[in-house]
Amino acid sequence: MENQTKVNVAVVGATGAVGQQMVSLLEERNFPIAQLKLLASGRSAGKTVRFKGQDITIEEAKPESFAGVDFALFSAGGAISKELVPHAVAHGAVVIDNTSAFRMEPDVPLVVPEVNMHAALQHKGIIANPNCSTIQMVAALKPLYDRYGIDRVIVSTYQAVSGAGASAIQELLTQSADVLAGKQPEAKILPVSKLPVHHQIAFNAIPQIDVFTDNGFTFEEMKMVNETKKIFGDDSIQVAATCVRIPVVSGHSESVYVELKEEYQLEDVKALLADAPGVVLVDSPEEQRYPLATDAVGKLDVFVGRVRRDLNHPRGLHMWIVSDNLLKGAAWNTVQIAEELLKARQ
Ligand code: NAP
Ligand code: 12T
Numbered sequence: 001m002e003n004q005t006k007v008n009v010a011v012v013g014a015t016g017a018v019g020q021q022m023v024s025l026l027e028e029r030n031f032p033i034a035q036l037k038l039l040a041s042g043r044s045a046g047k048t049v050r051f052k053g054q055d056i057t058i059e060e061a062k063p064e065s066f067a068g069v070d071f072a073l074f075s076a077g078g079a080i081s082k083e084l085v086p087h088a089v090a091h092g093a094v095v096i097d098n099t100s101a102f103r104m105e106p107d108v109p110l111v112v113p114e115v116n117m118h119a120a121l122q123h124k125g126i127i128a129n130p131n132c133s134t135i136q137m138v139a140a141l142k143p144l145y146d147r148y149g150i151d152r153v154i155v156s157t158y159q160a161v162s163g164a165g166a167s168a169i170q171e172l173l174t175q176s177a178d179v180l181a182g183k184q185p186e187a188k189i190l191p192v193s194k195l196p197v198h199h200q201i202a203f204n205a206i207p208q209i210d211v212f213t214d215n216g217f218t219f220e221e222m223k224m225v226n227e228t229k230k231i232f233g234d235d236s237i238q239v240a241a242t243c244v245r246i247p248v249v250s251g252h253s254e255s256v257y258v259e260l261k262e263e264y265q266l267e268d269v270k271a272l273l274a275d276a277p278g279v280v281l282v283d284s285p286e287e288q289r290y291p292l293a294t295d296a297v298g299k300l301d302v303f304v305g306r307v308r309r310d311l312n313h314p315r316g317l318h319m320w321i322v323s324d325n326l327l328k329g330a331a332w333n334t335v336q337i338a339e340e341l342l343k344a345r346q
Pocket of ligand 1: 012013014015016017018019039040041042043044045061074075076077078080098099100129130131132133162163164165166167329330
């Protein structure tokens with residue numbers, strides 16, 4: 001991304017689990033930045049963050065913070081996005097929002113570059129970054145959707161605590177140490193910090209991510225349902241999800257069952273996945289090779305393996321999809337959208 005017109009970038013939530021990854025990626029990718037503004041709450045104002053050998057002072061995010069900003073990358077929670085995104089847009093910034101605040105708004109494209117970058121180019125100031133669990137699933141489904149069509153998806157997730165922020169990572173580490181020391185662990189954050197009841201995550205599995213909705217599915221599960229349809233631009237895809245938090249720091253894993261519209265050859269499916277952009281096929285059961293969260297952490301790709309034919313349904317297919325939830329699931333997808341927008345401008 002060298003030799004390009006330089007742009008002014010703001011990161012909102014720059015001190016968070018996602019925001020820190022955004023700042024690292026902007027540096028690693030050599031994103032053509034003229035000025036970088038790092039915004040967070042008043043609690044962080046005045047702290048400094050190292051970027052390309054210089055200290056950048058964190059400022060409190062305010063409506064007037066966005067004067068002169070070309071790209072504003074938001075990852076400070078839905079309430080802050082609802083409040084500040086309209087101000088950023090009014091100042092002429094293109095916003096890429098990581099929260100669920102605008103994802104289902106009809107005028108806001110919901111974008112995974114490998115799937116629907118064309119939608120991003122139609123933006124009216126705001127582009128939404130999908131939920132982490134949706135992103136890695138649709139990136140792997142895309143080549144199968146294009147070749148065979150998709151009738152139905154049934155997915156169970158095994159989600160890392162970093163998806164719930166820096167405080168949830170700390171909670172897993174503290175509880176784990178407490179259990180190993182024979183102390184009673186304390187739960188204050190997971191599954192949802194603002195709700196009254198909390199459950200131990202260390203040495204456990206919690207079948208609740210985000211709040212419950214009226215149909216018995218959680219909001220996280222319904223994000224996977226609704227966002228998948230919106231990203232493919234196809235309301236006919238049937239999706240059902242069960243989202244589970246597990247005691248892993250980073251890297252979401254998913255068991256995905258897909259019913260294709262047309263019959264398939266297993267070798268063709270593997271070849272399509274191996275060739276798909278942003279997707280890496282890791283599938284050698286004879287060598288016990290399959291995607292693992294520990295291998296995916298720090299990588300930008302989506303890893304797919306355990307690809308196998310269903311035992312009963314002729315168009316049914318099972319696979320295991322793993323990615324770094326803070327990278328492709330959040331910060332990388334956002335920075336990638338910004339890179340693609342810059343490329344499209346040239
Ligand atoms: P986090 O580690 O808890 O960080 C929260 C960030 O928001 C911090 O930088 C915090 O700043 C900032 N913040 C809090 N209150 C603020 C305020 N009043 N004004 C400005 N900044 C404020 O959380 P995270 O994991 O990075 O996630 C942040 C948000 O990103 C989530 O709430 C979610 O909406 C979204 N997210 C999306 C995905 C996805 O699936 N695409 C994944 C993870 C998260 P201080 O350090 O100053 O408190
Ligand atoms: N509650 O961006 O808790 O909608 O792992 C992402 C992750 C919301 C989101 C989580 C969440 C989002 C989580």
